[in-house]
Amino acid sequence: MHMPAGTNDTLSLITAKALWMRRRAFQMVYMAQLGHPGGDFSAIDVLATLYFGVLRFDPARPDWPARDRFIMSKGHASGALYTALCAAGYFPESWLDSYMQPRSLLNGHPNRNYLPGVETNTGPLGHGFPVAVGVAIAGKLSGSDHRTFVLTGDGEQQEGSNWEAAMVAGHRKLSHLTLIIDRNRLQQGAGTEETSGLDPLDQKYAAFGWDVAFADGHDIAALHLALSAPPGDRPRCIIANTVKGKGVSFMENKANWHHGVPNADQFATAMKELI
Amino acid sequence: MAHATAKAGLFDCREAWASTIEALAAADERIVVVVNDSVGSSKLGGFQKAFPDRTINVGIAEQVMVGVGAGLANGGRIPFVSAASCFITGRALEQVKADVAYAGFNVKLVGQSSGVAYGELGATHHSIEDFAWLRPLTDIIVITPSDPWETAEAVKWAATHEGPVYLRLSRMPVPALEVPDRVFRVGKAEVMREGRDLAIIACGTTVHLAVAAAELLAQDGVAARVLNMATLNPLDEEALHAAAATGAIVTVEEASVRGGLGGAVAEFTASHRPIPVERMGFPGFMPTGSADWLFAEHGLSAPGIAAAAMRALARR
Missing domain, CATH: 3.40.50.970 (Thiamin diphosphate (ThDP)-binding fold, Pyr/PP domains)
Structure with a gap:
C-alpha cells in the first residue's frame, strides 16, 4: 500500500491512525502495568506517518524482498511499533491485549520471530541502526529501489555503535537509508544535554557525510514532506523534534514517564485528552 | 573401525x-x-x-x-x-x-x-x-x-x-588427518579411533595431538577412544554417553578449560554419569610466549595428553 504524497486525505488518515495508536498503546501499558509510554508517544506520529503515508509494504507478504523496511531501533517503545503494525494489518487487534503477558508474541521488546512486520530484534540500544545499514547495503548491491528507515531515540545516540554505523553509511553513500532521531531531549534519568550532550547532532551527521534535516516530530504534514522526499545521493538524517509523552498533559516532557505506568485515574484522564 | x-x-x-x-x-x-x-x-x-x-x-x-x-x-x-x-x-x-x-x-x-x-x-x-x-x-x-x-x-x-x-578457524599449522571413509556430519562426533579404556575428546587444532596421544597410550597397553567433537553446539550427547561408558574422559581444546568443550563434557557427565574428567586447555590470561610454547607449557602435546589420560584412569 503506497499512499499518494501529501494529500489532505493522507494527512487525515495519518492523524486518525496516530490518535488510535496513542489510545491503544496507553491501554496496553495500563493493562500490563509495564511499558515505556513516554517514548511511545514521542515516536507515534513518526510511525503513523511512515506506515500510512510513506512505506511500501504488503502485510500479506511480510518477507516481500522489495518492501521498504522500517527498523525500530528504540525497541523499548514497543507500544508504538505494535500498534503501528496492527493498524497496518500485520495481525489482529486482539493480539494487542496480550502485551507482555506470559508467552505473548508481544514481548516487551520486539522479536522478528514472534511477529510479522518486525524486521529485526531490538531492545539493547544501538543495534537497529547497524542492521539498517546492512539492509541498505543489500539493497544497493541488488540494485533494488527499496528504502530503509530506522528510528533511534536521542539518548540512544550515546551508544558508540551508532557512530560506527553512521560512518559506514556516509562512506558508502547509502542514499536509500533514512535515519530518524526521536529528539525528545529526555533519556531515562534526565535530559540528554545534562547527561552526555548530543548537540549539535545536525553538524555531527553532516560531518559523517549525511544530508540532515529537522522536522517537527508531531506536525504530520511536515513529517510527511520530510519522510516522503525521494532519495538523494547520500544517506539522510531527519532530526524529529518531539515531546516525550506527547498528547497527555501530565506526561509531556516528564522523564519519569519513560517507563512510568498509569493508575486508573491517570488512565481515565489520558483517555479524555486523547480525542 | x-x-x-x-x-x-x-x-x-x-x-x-x-x-x-x-x-x-x-x-x-x-x-x-x-x-x-x-x-x-x-x-x-x-x-x-x-x-x-x-x-x-x-x-x-x-x-x-x-x-x-x-x-x-x-x-x-x-x-x-x-x-x-x-x-x-x-x-x-x-x-x-x-x-x-x-x-x-x-x-x-x-x-x-x-x-x-x-x-x-x-x-x-x-x-x-x-x-x-x-x-x-x-x-x-x-x-x-x-x-x-x-x-x-x-x-x-x-x-x-x-x-x-x-x-x-585457525591459522595454526596442522596436519591433514587421514580417516577411512570420512564424512562431515554436523552435530556428530567423529570417531578417530576406537578404544574401551577411556575417551579423549578433542576439537580443532588439538585433534591430531589426541590421535598421537592415543598411539602413545596404545604402546602402554591403554586403548583410548578418540573423538573429534567438531560441533560444540549442539553437542553430540549420544557420543558422550558412549564416551562416558568407558569410565574416564580427557577433553582437549585450544581454549579456556572453563566453559568450553571441557566445561560442556563436565556438565554432561555430572548430569548423566559422574566419572573422572581431565580438562586440557588454558587456565586464563597467560604469560608472553609463542603459540607453540603456550601449547607445550600447558601440556597440549601427545605426551601431555597421554599423561592426562593416565591421571584420569588413576582417578577412575
Missing part, C-alpha cells in the same frame, strides 16, 4: 577457507563477506579481487560489522562475517547475541586465528573465551574444524544451512 592418522606436512586452514568461500561465491551470488579491515588476515585477497562489490569492509568497527551481517541477511544475502575470533566474539558479543542468535538471521560468523594463534601478542588477542561466551547461545551452531578438509566441509555446510553458524 575408524583409525585416523596424520599425514606428513602441515597446513594453514585459512587456505582451505579462502579457496572454498571463493568457489561458493562464484556459484551463488547471495554470498558476501563482511570484514573489519581483515581482508589480509582472513586470506580474502583473492575473494576481494574476484568479488569487489561483495567484499564489504566496514573498517575497524566490529559492532557495525556484525549488525551489517544481520541486515544483509534481512536483505536476502548470505553473509560470512570474518574477523579475528577474539574481536568478532568479544568486541561484538551483544550483536552476536541479539542480532544474530536471538534474531535468528542467516549469518555465518567466521572467527579467524582463534585460540592462542596470536601467541606473543598476548591475552588481548587470544581467543580462548569464545566457546564459553557462545555455548549458551544455543541458536548458533558452533563448529571447530580440525584440518583443511574439515575446514572446507564446514564452510560448504554453513553456506547451505539456513541459520546462524560460528566457524572457529
Whole structure:
C-alpha cells in the first residue's frame, strides 16, 4: 500500500491512525502495568506517518524482498511499533491485549520471530541502526529501489555503535537509508544535554557525510514532506523534534514517564485528552 | 573401525577457507563477506579481487560489522562475517547475541586465528573465551574444524544451512588427518579411533595431538577412544554417553578449560554419569610466549595428553 504524497486525505488518515495508536498503546501499558509510554508517544506520529503515508509494504507478504523496511531501533517503545503494525494489518487487534503477558508474541521488546512486520530484534540500544545499514547495503548491491528507515531515540545516540554505523553509511553513500532521531531531549534519568550532550547532532551527521534535516516530530504534514522526499545521493538524517509523552498533559516532557505506568485515574484522564 | 592418522606436512586452514568461500561465491551470488579491515588476515585477497562489490569492509568497527551481517541477511544475502575470533566474539558479543542468535538471521560468523594463534601478542588477542561466551547461545551452531578438509566441509555446510553458524578457524599449522571413509556430519562426533579404556575428546587444532596421544597410550597397553567433537553446539550427547561408558574422559581444546568443550563434557557427565574428567586447555590470561610454547607449557602435546589420560584412569 503506497499512499499518494501529501494529500489532505493522507494527512487525515495519518492523524486518525496516530490518535488510535496513542489510545491503544496507553491501554496496553495500563493493562500490563509495564511499558515505556513516554517514548511511545514521542515516536507515534513518526510511525503513523511512515506506515500510512510513506512505506511500501504488503502485510500479506511480510518477507516481500522489495518492501521498504522500517527498523525500530528504540525497541523499548514497543507500544508504538505494535500498534503501528496492527493498524497496518500485520495481525489482529486482539493480539494487542496480550502485551507482555506470559508467552505473548508481544514481548516487551520486539522479536522478528514472534511477529510479522518486525524486521529485526531490538531492545539493547544501538543495534537497529547497524542492521539498517546492512539492509541498505543489500539493497544497493541488488540494485533494488527499496528504502530503509530506522528510528533511534536521542539518548540512544550515546551508544558508540551508532557512530560506527553512521560512518559506514556516509562512506558508502547509502542514499536509500533514512535515519530518524526521536529528539525528545529526555533519556531515562534526565535530559540528554545534562547527561552526555548530543548537540549539535545536525553538524555531527553532516560531518559523517549525511544530508540532515529537522522536522517537527508531531506536525504530520511536515513529517510527511520530510519522510516522503525521494532519495538523494547520500544517506539522510531527519532530526524529529518531539515531546516525550506527547498528547497527555501530565506526561509531556516528564522523564519519569519513560517507563512510568498509569493508575486508573491517570488512565481515565489520558483517555479524555486523547480525542 | 575408524583409525585416523596424520599425514606428513602441515597446513594453514585459512587456505582451505579462502579457496572454498571463493568457489561458493562464484556459484551463488547471495554470498558476501563482511570484514573489519581483515581482508589480509582472513586470506580474502583473492575473494576481494574476484568479488569487489561483495567484499564489504566496514573498517575497524566490529559492532557495525556484525549488525551489517544481520541486515544483509534481512536483505536476502548470505553473509560470512570474518574477523579475528577474539574481536568478532568479544568486541561484538551483544550483536552476536541479539542480532544474530536471538534474531535468528542467516549469518555465518567466521572467527579467524582463534585460540592462542596470536601467541606473543598476548591475552588481548587470544581467543580462548569464545566457546564459553557462545555455548549458551544455543541458536548458533558452533563448529571447530580440525584440518583443511574439515575446514572446507564446514564452510560448504554453513553456506547451505539456513541459520546462524560460528566457524572457529585457525591459522595454526596442522596436519591433514587421514580417516577411512570420512564424512562431515554436523552435530556428530567423529570417531578417530576406537578404544574401551577411556575417551579423549578433542576439537580443532588439538585433534591430531589426541590421535598421537592415543598411539602413545596404545604402546602402554591403554586403548583410548578418540573423538573429534567438531560441533560444540549442539553437542553430540549420544557420543558422550558412549564416551562416558568407558569410565574416564580427557577433553582437549585450544581454549579456556572453563566453559568450553571441557566445561560442556563436565556438565554432561555430572548430569548423566559422574566419572573422572581431565580438562586440557588454558587456565586464563597467560604469560608472553609463542603459540607453540603456550601449547607445550600447558601440556597440549601427545605426551601431555597421554599423561592426562593416565591421571584420569588413576582417578577412575
